[in-house]
Amino acid sequence: MRALLRAAALVAATAATVVGATVEPATAAPASLFAKVVVIGVPGLTWDDVKASPELTALVDQAHVGSISVKTAGPHTCPIDGWSTISAGTRAWGNVPDQPCGDLPAVTDGKVAGWQTYVDRQAEHHTGAPIGRLGQTGYPICGFGPGAAIALAKTDGSVANWQPTFDPSRLAKTDCGDAIVDAGALPLREGRPEARQKVADLVAQARAAGGWVLLVGVSQEDVNARKQTLVAMQLPPDNGTRWLTSDSTRRPGLIQLTDLTATILKGRTPATVTPAGSDETAPLDGSAIHFTGKLHTDAATVIEDRLDANQRYEQPRPTLFFVALTIVGAEVLALIWFLASRSPASRHAAIFTLLVQGGFYIAVFLAQAAVWWRWPAPGFSLYAVTIGISVLSAVLAQALLKQYAYFGLAVATYLLLLVDGVLGTPMQLGSMYADGPVIGGRFYGFGNSTFAALGVGALVTAGWAAHRLLDKNKVQAAAAVLVVGGAAIIVDGKPGWGTDFGGILALMPAVLLMAWLTWRGTLSLRALIAVGLASVLAVMAVAYLDYLRPLDQRTHFGTFFARMLEGDVDDVFIRKLQMAVMFFSGPAGWAMLIAVLLCVFATVFPDRVPSQAYRDFYRSSPMVRPTLLALSVCGIVGMLLNDAGVALPAIMGGFAVPILVAHLLASHQPATVSRESHLVQES
Template sequence: MIHLYALAATITVALATIVGLLWGRRALTRIAASAAGLMILGLMTAYLLPSGTVEAGSVTTDSQKLLSRDRPVVLIGTSGLRWQDVDPETTPHLWEMLDAGAGAAGATPTTAGSNSLCASAGWLGLSSGQTVLTGSTVGSGADKEYRCADWAVEPADGTAEDADEHGTTGASGPAEVVGWSFLQSLQQRSVFRPQLGTLGDAFADSEKCATAIGPGAALVLADTSGTVSRYLTIEQALRDPVAAFSCPLTVVDAGSAPHDMPDQDDPASSVTPPGPAADNERASDVRAVDDMVSRISAAAPESAQVLSVDVGGPAPGRSSLGVAVSAPEPGEAGQYLSTPGTRWVGVFRVLDLPITLTSAAGIPAPAEFTGSPLTQSGARTADTAESVAELVSLTERDHTLRPLTGVVTTSVLFLALGAFAMITVGLPRLRQRGRVVLARRASRATAGILTVAASVPAALFLMTTWSWWNPAATELPMWTALVGSTALVACTAALAPRNRVWAAPAIIAGITFVLLTVDAVLGTPLHRGSPLGAAPTLGGRYYGFGNPTYSVYAAAALVFAACLATLVKRRFGRVWAIIATVSVGAVTLLIDLLPQFGADVGGGLVLVPTFAVLVMGVAGARVTWQRFAVVGGSGVLLVVLIGFLDWLGPAEQRSHLGAFFQSVLDGTAMQTVLRKGGYAARSLWTDPLSWLTLAILVALGLLLWRGRTFWPRFQAGWLTRTERAWPVLRPLLTSLIVAAVGGALINDYGMRIATFELFAALPLIGLAVIGAARSTPQIKEIPSSRSVPAR
């Protein structure tokens, strides 16, 4: 937890600086400085008393590749085996391996939804190195159902059957995947366009042999024609293990443990996963899989590097991290596994396996492969039960967090809209009717609601410092951590002086900005327990800034820069205000864009013109299309330069920027752009909240543009009043629109980018608006029980 101590210390120091500048009270600054000292003391203690082990889910630091090139590799694949299934009674062999010091990790499956219900799901992902389609939807209406594509493995010319009939051990021979052409045709419907047989072709082209044992393994090592050069059944391989495991790579299908049927209310309930559904029968399947892993491990050569990984599917319902275990090495302590592609201790993608296998064999990785080779990411605890519990917690934490995202963000957005309605409609009417006391109380309540709402984005990340998932990931500690973190930020904002309408927004936006900046520098540890962070069970972005984080970070950075510019301009003049705004913009851009921090290509493209609008507003310069185009072009060149520098590094260590630069070179970039563009377009007509977001942006745009040219009579009292107290408000709102629209156009989240930005920015702007409304002269209430006659 060293990074959390460092994070808390940095945030506290930043708060002391912000509050000291805004208020200037020595006592308050001393209190904040004392708190910072305590946090720094905790940091030093954490360094002086290291535990020697890491926790699953932490940020990876130094690591080394798991597999070496001078030893053969045996990959044992299972299907449907989760860490929740691992215990001494049901999986005694896996438990003994962990006791002996085996490496361990949770493996993110290659597919989700209906595709994960098919037996071919994980195996085809290994074959192509990408997410695949495993079936198709047939029928319509009540008769609509999802059907898995049929396939089978037949030894060519009956060689394997002939060997069995004669009682011999059965030397490996070629085999053919029946139904391969239909499986390939399915992939043409995928936006990823996976090419089945890519891994098999890589080994065939390098003239290095690879043996497939069992039907699933045949799918992995089949070439693009559907042919497997060396194929054996499990029984044949166990009768003559010396011949069976003689190649540099052997892939084994150790069996499946299908999960229970989904509920009837589940959208995928029409799909019937293969295998038994009863709990006791599934426990029997898990034991059978564990026993097969034990037999294969015992038959593998002593020099072999044995890796047992659940490749996923058939698994209806929510995705879970599968069981991944590497055979223990003599004299070595147990390690968690990871990859540079996830940067999570104890987490890697099943799609990291293809490049891991080619790297171990010394074969150049095909361009279609993503991810990085498996690494050892740190010593795990010697207590096997504790290690298993940590890996189980990764799935449970993710399942607990995901439903919170929509609930919180939507609730905050509607609270902010309701507060705006109160400010613009409710409060003026109360004052017009002479209900000044009631208006004052409503104003205070509205300010309190906006303060809490504005504090939620920071709290969604700060809640991770509570480690709320220990000892179990349940909703009560999660909500407690969120409420406590929100209260901490809101109480700090309550210290803001009321005579400056931008003071409270400055504190909250400053906390959010500093929080996410330091989090990115430390490897995004706070994302791992945040509803807005990565979802390891779904296999998307694991590190850096995802789309929700970009939205929150951009909004907080813009508001904080505008507040800081106002403060600096009052004390030091316009030039220093411009420098302050540029500085915040530069930090925001570098943190969001650099591969070692945010690694966000789309955000980097948008932030340059976004901050340019704000800087020109602070400088009092006019925003013209020519200036905007020059600045936007400069942003593109900067992104290209950083992507090129990232691309120069090793392929397995490239971030999203380097990978995209490579896709430009190999001609697949347009496919990525079109795929993301399709996702963005669909967000507009599949999410009703996107319609509301678009309406708000259009209304705000008309309000700002109102026509100083076309509609001079179109006035907004709240905007005029707040702009008078905070002159930089108009360029700030313009830059927020640019960030929202630009992010929606470039990122695959589409209008949801703008929704998340409104979630973060609207309460902050509302605080300034209510501050301006509360500072205007008010009518004294008429001391009479009679209503005031209408004028």
């Protein structure tokens, strides 16, 4: 027991040391540029609009540029959602679900009409978004247009220092420290060129006021609009034209909507940012905008780069369906052939297709190295590259490791993701397993799907390492589990690497459980409680150490710990629970749950599984049971504590089960073959 606690303390201390390391920020804009910020928001402004407008194209060579993710709390980002998010500094929910976007509310008698409706909507959907925060700061910000009224309204909906139309002369007044301008949503069809010209004219007028202008898309123009990352430009640039970024995305050329609020509040005193009456416990989701990278001087090249980037962000999820359909379809056909004929050829085909599915967990990340989004037909290119790498991975694993090909695929995934994490997760952006900018999930680090792949790779690799050492020394074998699993925990959890709080919550108990079973062989209730307690203490120690850092240096580890101390985590838990429960709105979620429970059943009660090959495999090594139990614990804990819900263990099963079945088919010879071999030997 004490050894288990010491092991947990060692893993936690190492992780905490790494978590405490600072992350290099991008180059920040000089503080003098924040003397006046003029945000011009244009719902629906795309890089296709910039390409179609000579005036907007000309601005590219005069600006830091990038794309902006406009995902908010609701399923659609209508103008009301975008402006409400700027008001709150966190993702807000403005539009009524399953309804068109509709007009923005009017300002009547100095108040936004129906303001309380939008306040109540945040509580209804548990967003935790304190709309009215930006207006409540007391800092002199002037607004123009209906969207600016929403962004600058106080917590009671009242609006001051606001005009319905843009007046450039006001920007020079002392009561206009910063400004927000609603340029109006671009029409979907007729009148769009004229609207683009209006935007270019607004930029020219605002630039004359000094400071700098931030031209951004703030939402989609309509619920049926094609979702993509929109335009972001900062004029004039400082130190040459470069790429916009922020610490909330850590990606050159990419910012998010909540960064606008953080940028406006950059350099303001804490008293003006969180005055009495505002929600001081709700942190800003965004970070002040920076610039980074090499100079760019060719507008046409920059625009094409942004259009290519949109392909990179949009294509992966739709393509995932066709990749999965191809691989699963091939597996089903091969297994039907095998069950019908039991021939050697059909067996080899079934084994190979199962290994191809295991290879997919390598291909889904390694495909980014092909830069497929710059190829002709990006969607098909991604499909072809992913299938090709999946097949090649299966061929190499089978050729080099024969019946142990399953282990090669697992360890390759483990090592690939460790390297990716240490390098800052370059293989995640544009991956089919990353919730990219359009979806508004993770901009950096490991998401739930990636963690599922890492969890399987780490635990299988740890089990194999312990298997090789178990006969020599049980302590060394248990230490190998802690080293292999601990490396995955550190890479998965370190800010700037995996940055995955939920992942270490699931992986820590799985690793400690496997280490305990490797060392002692049996599991008592007391030991199980100790594993759970040690895991919680280790994770909380990491979060607490992050909480001790200055506010502007904390990651979501420390932010969550602060909210927990203040009793402000209800909305977080409710939102995550709602997302997890959403999987059960259709038959797919229930099917995944049944499959997960069957896998856990096979792990706990192997003798009841109607497969002699599986029962033989379960008894073939003392490390099989600890490895399978660790996989089950990781999946179940991940399902209960992450917003991915049942999808997380289902993805783990989608990796582990096919390679295990492939191993069983490769290693278990049919009885007829065994009898024939026996007769040959007798003769």
